[in-house]
Amino acid sequence: MKKLINAVENVLSESLDGFAAAHADIVTLGDERKFVQRRSLKKGKVALVSGGGSGHEPLHAGFVGHGMLDAACPGQVFTSPTPDQMVAAAQAVDTGGGVLFIVKNYEGDVMNFAMGAEMAADMGVAKVATVITDDDVAVEKSTYSIGRRGVAGTMIVERLVGAAAEQGRDLAALESYGKDVNARTRSMGVALTSCTVPAAGKPTFTLGEDEMEMGVGIHGEPGRRRVKLAEADAIAAEMMGAILDDLAPKAGQQVLLLVNGFGGTPAMELYLMCNAARRILAGRKLLAARCLVGSYVTSLEMAGCSLTVSLVEDADLALWDQPVHTAALRWGM
Amino acid sequence: MKKLINAVENVLSESLDGFAAAHADIVTLGDERKFVQRRSLKKGKVALVSGGGSGHEPLHAGFVGHGMLDAACPGQVFTSPTPDQMVAAAQAVDTGGGVLFIVKNYEGDVMNFAMGAEMAADMGVAKVATVITDDDVAVEKSTYSIGRRGVAGTMIVERLVGAAAEQGRDLAALESYGKDVNARTRSMGVALTSCTVPAAGKPTFTLGEDEMEMGVGIHGEPGRRRVKLAEADAIAAEMMGAILDDLAPKAGQQVLLLVNGFGGTPAMELYLMCNAARRILAGRKLLAARCLVGSYVTSLEMAGCSLTVSLVEDADLALWDQPVHTAALRWGM
Incomplete structure (x- = not known):
């Protein structure tokens, strides 16, 4: 295993410390590193909380900040965070407007966020609603999911709902809008190589020199x-x-x-894929109103990419273009 | 060779087309794809032009835009652009203030940019000055360079001089400032894996399963x-x-x-390295006033990273924080 790490058990904590230090103008790290939160909260705004296994960076911590998330709960690599992390995050970022959980559709995540929501309600911490993302068209059922998997489209939900939250929409409206955006968003990925989870020490799967995995998930x-x-x-x-x-x-x-690059894909190849995808859109008389190219929802160092398409109207584009200020997505401020 | 490409000979052109389409709000592509230029030029501002072999994306085209470069000339992968590209770029972006070439110290680039500068002067196209970057402390002489190589520190020169150019400084002042920033900037890299140049079809070098190349260059x-x-x-x-x-x-x-990640390095590892580097700075009682973490100056899909340190004063930091609007670096607008 070739990785820039020290002891395997400290990969997440050392990486989070580096992240929080590098982006100290945007985020702070919660107690016991249970969550990454926005440095400045907006009184009364609905708070957006996401999270999931680590190894998909910049998702989710890289999207904490103005115009996207209020907090992100990182689990160990490819492992769901625990409900106490979600409760602690909700408690830290709720300013009276309630909390919206944005959760990728994997059994562990869905269960733990649901428990977190229940605990937060029982403890009187916050009113919580949940949007589950399931944008991956590749398969209807997978290793870790009942139904479709939540993949790169999740960041589009986080961005659009995040922009809408800044405008003061209430919890029910944001929950509804998030589900709506998810329903209009589809993704599919391809892997050219595997990735290696540090704690496992060996590749998650193996591919022959001339093979690829069409429709791969973000955990391989x-x-x-x-x-x-x-x-x-x-x-x-x-x-x-x-x-x-x-x-x-x-x-x-x-x-x-x-x-979206999976972590080990050069920018040259992503832009070449962008060119190919745009030609297909044009062939179907569809207009690529906005185009985002980069490694945003990754699988450690996996080579490959995913394509995501969201059907959008002018109102969505107006939200997309609003200021955003996170470690990984930033414009307008 | 596992790459998301079509015919090898079209990798650069298809990638540039995708880049220009994705960032059509910021850039346009010059005739025959000789250069990428800023969509809106500022009358009388000194124009900054850089370039070099492709395969280091987002360097340089990803840094074309307000607050950084006015144009970038892409060569084939790891191959210098030709002097006619630099002449065409200078002609396109000079608005009367003259042109500053920012060139990484490799023999091919230095020679071709010098010929481009001479041709531009002879043809009356533009007054040209040049800053050569040579921030790599690893070796004093290398495969493609006499003297130290220009590596990731180049983007710091492009950013600081780009911000200074927006403020209206003249060509001589910017040339002097660029040389000064380069002199205060040092980098060193490490590779865990090789990269594969598409036209070669096989890895540039080989490393054993437990080996790394300490002080590697950005072409392997x-x-x-x-x-x-x-x-x-x-x-x-x-x-x-x-x-x-x-x-x-x-x-x-x-x-x-x-x-700086070399292209195949997960964000988790880069932030972990950031954490390690910051502890070393703190141990030497140095203050990390700004910290940038990401894959900015890459070597295709090479795994590994480089660290760059620039000594900065308040005036440099004020420039660093000015608005920048490029494909790969963006804040304040």
Whole structure:
């Protein structure tokens, strides 16, 4: 295992310490490193809390800040955070408007966030609502999920709902909007290599020199099929085909396109995939109104990428363009 | 070779097309893709032009925009751009204030930018001055360089000089400031894996399962020595030791710290390295006034990172904090 780490058991804590120090203008670290929270909270605003296993950075801690999350609860690598983390985070960031949990659809996360919500309600900590993301069209059921997996589309939900929260919308409205954005968002990924979880010390899966995993999950879970490595255009065609067949947009529809690297993919390849995906959108008479390219929802050092399409209207784009100030996404301020 | 590409000969052009489309609000692509330029130019401002071999993205095209570069000339992967690219770029972005070339110290780049400057002057295109960056402390002479190599510190020069240019400083002042910033900036890198140039189709070098290249260059050039893989703290100690011994800062000095991933390194590891580097700075009573962590000056999908330290004063920090609006670095607007 080749990693820039010290003792395996300290990877998360040392990384969180580095993150909090590097972005001390934006975030602070909660007690016992249970959560990362926004340095300045806005009185009465609904607080957005997300989290999940680590190893997907910058998701979620990198999206804590103005216009996105109020707190993120990091679990160990590819392991759900525990309910006490969510309770502590909710307590720290609720300023009276209630708390919205944004949770990727994996059994462990869904269960632990639900327990956290229940505990927070029982303890009178905060009123909590939950949005579960399940944007991955690759498979209907997976290693860690009942139903579709929540993957890169989660950051689009976090961003749009985060912008709406800054405008003062209430908890019910944000819950409804989050579910709506999730329902209009689809993703699919491909892996060219595996990743290695530090505590495991060996690759999560193995791929032959000429193989790729089409429809891979963000923990290296199996996708639709293992196939021979193909050209970028063919890969983009299969992923965009699955996404667009599922979304079934009308010609002329505006979309937001996210080309997401899994951690080990050069920017050159991501922009090349962006070019391929945009040509497919144009061929279907769809307008890429906004395009985000980068490694935002990763699987440690896995090589590969995912494509995400969200159907958007002018009102969504207006929210997208509002100021955002997080470690990983920043504009307008 | 596992890459998200189509035909090898189209990697650069397809990637540039995707980049220009994704960031159409910031950049446009010059004729024959000779350069990427800022969409809106500022009359009379000194124009900053950089460039070099591709494969280091987001450097340089990702730094074109307000507060950094006016144009970037991309060569093929790890290959210098040609002088006609620099002439065309200078012609496109000069608005009367002259042009400053920022060039990493590699023989091909230095020669081609010098020829470009001469041609631009002869043709009456623009008055050109040049800053050469050579921040890599690892080796005094390398595969492609006479003297030290220009590596990740180049982006700090581009940023600080870019901010100063927005304030209206003249060409001579910016040339002088750029050389000054370069002289106060040192970097060193480590590679855990090689990268593969698409046209070569095989890894640039090979490393054993338990080996790393200490002091590696950003094209996979040899560094100081090939050694057994070590813990992050030991790696950080060697790199920071070399950097700080060379810079010899006084206690209490403010520094800018850049923890730069080479393309295949997870964010978790970069933040862990950031944490390690910051402890070393604190131990030497140096203040990390700003800290930037991410994959900014890459070597395709190479795993590893570099550390860069710039000695800075309040005036530099004030420039650093000015608005910047590029594909890869953005704040304040």
